[in-house]
Amino acid sequence: MTHTDTHDSNVPAAAGGADPAAPTPPTARKVTATALLVLATVLAGTLGPMQAAVNGELGSWLGDGHAAALISFGTGLVLMFVIVFARAMTRRQALAIPRIIKERRIPWPNFLAGLCGAVIVLSEGVSVGTLGVATFQISLISGLVISGVLCDRFGVGVPFKVPLSAPRVIGAVLAIASTVIVMSPNFQAPDVIALALLPFAGGLLAGWQPAGNSNVARVTGSMYVSIGWNFLVGFTALLVAYLARAAFSGVDFSLPDTWWMYLGGPLGLASIALMALLVRGLGLLLLGLASTAGQLIGAVAIDALVPALGNTVHAVTLVGTLVALVAAGIAMVPPREATTA
Numbered sequence: 513m514t515h516t517d518t519h520d521s522n523v524p525a526a527a528g529g530a531d532p533a534a535p536t537p538p539t540a541r542k543v544t545a546t547a548l549l550v551l552a553t554v555l556a557g558t559l560g561p562m563q564a565a566v567n568g569e570l571g572s573w574l575g576d577g578h579a580a581a582l583i584s585f586g587t588g589l590v591l592m593f594v595i596v597f598a599r600a601m602t603r604r605q606a607l608a609i610p611r612i613i614k615e616r617r618i619p620w621p622n623f624l625a626g627l628c629g630a631v632i633v634l635s636e637g638v639s640v641g642t643l644g645v646a647t648f649q650i651s652l653i654s655g656l657v658i659s660g661v662l663c664d665r666f667g668v669g670v671p672f673k674v675p676l677s678a679p680r681v682i683g684a685v686l687a688i689a690s691t692v693i694v695m696s697p698n699f700q701a702p703d704v705i706a707l708a709l710l711p712f713a714g715g716l717l718a719g720w721q722p723a724g725n726s727n728v729a730r731v732t733g734s735m736y737v738s739i740g741w742n743f744l745v746g747f748t749a750l751l752v753a754y755l756a757r758a759a760f761s762g763v764d765f766s767l768p769d770t771w772w773m774y775l776g777g778p779l780g781l782a783s784i785a786l787m788a789l790l791v792r793g794l795g796l797l798l799l800g801l802a803s804t805a806g807q808l809i810g811a812v813a814i815d816a817l818v819p820a821l822g823n824t825v826h827a828v829t830l831v832g833t834l835v836a837l838v839a840a841g842i843a844m845v846p847p848r849e850a851t852t853a
Contacts, residue, residue: 545793546793549790549793550802552786552790553786553787553790553799553802553803553806554802554803554805554806554809555806556782556783556786556787556790556803556806557783557802557803557804557805557806557807557809557810558806558807558809558810558813559779559780559782559783559786559810560649560783560803560806560807560810560811561645561646561648561649561807561810561811561814562779562810562814563584563636563775563776563779563780563783564636564640564645564648564649564811565640565645565814565818565821566584566772566773566775566776566779567580567581567584567633567636567637567640567776568580568636568637568639568640568641568645568648568821569640569641569773569821570583570584570637570768570773570776571636571637571638571640571641572641573768573770573773574637574766574768575764576637576763576764576765577634577635577636577637577638577639578634578637578638578750578753578754578757579637579754579763579765580636580637580776581630581633581634581636581637581750582747582750582751582754583767583773583774583776583777584633584636584637584776584777584780585629585630585633585743585746585747585750585777586747586777587774587775587776587777587778588743588747588776588777588778588780588781589740589743589744589747589777590777591777591778591781592736592739592740592743592744592781593740595736595740596734596736596737596740601734602734602736602737605732605733605734605737606732606734606737606740606741608732609623609728609732609737609741612731612732617731618727618728618730618731621724622723622724622727622728623724623728623741623745624724624745625720625721625723625724625725625728625742625745626741626742626743626744626745626746626747626749627717627745627746627749628714628717628718628720628721628724629718629721629742629743629746629780630745630746630747630749630750631710631713631714631717631718632652632711632714632715632717632718633746633750633776633780634710634714634750635648635652635710635711635713635714636648636711636776638707638710639707639708639710639711642704642707643704643707643708643711644815644821644824644825644829645811645814645815645821646694646808646811646812646814646815646825646829646833647694647695647708647829647832648708648711648811649711649807649808649810649811650690650691650694650808650811650829650832650833650836651691651694651695651708651709651710651711651712651715652711652712652714652715652718653687653715653804653807653808653836653840654687654688654690654691654712654715654836654839655687655711655712655713655714655715655716655717655718656715656716656718657683657684657687657715657836657839657840657843658684658687658688658715658716659715659716659717659718659720660843661676661680661681661683661684661843663720663723664680679842679843680842680843682839682842682843683839683840683841683842683843684839684843685839686835686836686838686839686842687836687839687840687843689835689839690832690833690835690836690839691708691712691832691836693828693831693832693835694828694829694831694832694833695708696828697826697828721742725738725739725742726738728741728742739781739784743777787799787803800840801840801841804836804837804840804841805837808833808836808837811833812825812829812830812833815829
């Protein structure tokens, strides 16, 4: 940058950079836009714990987390059916999936990514009522961090293998530590520990889910079709398991008359749609950090501000939340090198 003597009255204001009426520099505009997108992503991230709270309350009301997961996936599937089949193009793309599977354009496990979501929604209905939203989200995110590191390392669902690095290993260790911290008051309650393993396992599985959904979107030509297929697979798996339960042990199925208990599916859809839009302006790194922050902040806020849920935010919960956020941030440090998977 060339130095300009601001005391020289012959120098135009534009050259001196002191004109208050001058347009905002492109860099400043970019920073502002990025900040707004990060804020929007944090807010979008809160939809995750909101969904968990809704499904947890639904599971408690029904006394059956499996039935709650079935209802949540069912509402999401109905919405996606309307969205996909309302347009001729997406309708054709959806109906082409059986042929695409038969032609083996991509490995068939990609079409089962919806099973990962089914595990997460099932764990919401089963465990949130006991664990609380914050503990659930910390266990889930810890599983996601570890899964992301391992999937990158072994090239699962990604075109390149990313070698282990100090930041990634530290992030994975801190992710485990955050779960241990929030669960420490329950070390004498094995049943609670077992419940915490459900979202953790869901997080381990969900680390691969976006790759599977992305591959389905690529071969079908539509992310809407991919999301709809994701809901169809998850719902089908939950329904088959539920019918098996009904046949062998009997079930007592009922529908709640409280309208907001049906919002689990729509909240999940809104989260997926917003993340798909926001990633274009932020990239995966910032999107991941901001959405993780939103999930953790939202989870703690829900437990603290909605006493009707019966969950108390302890000091260890806050510490675990901070550790989980740091773990996600460290694990998302961009790698220096990658090798072909």
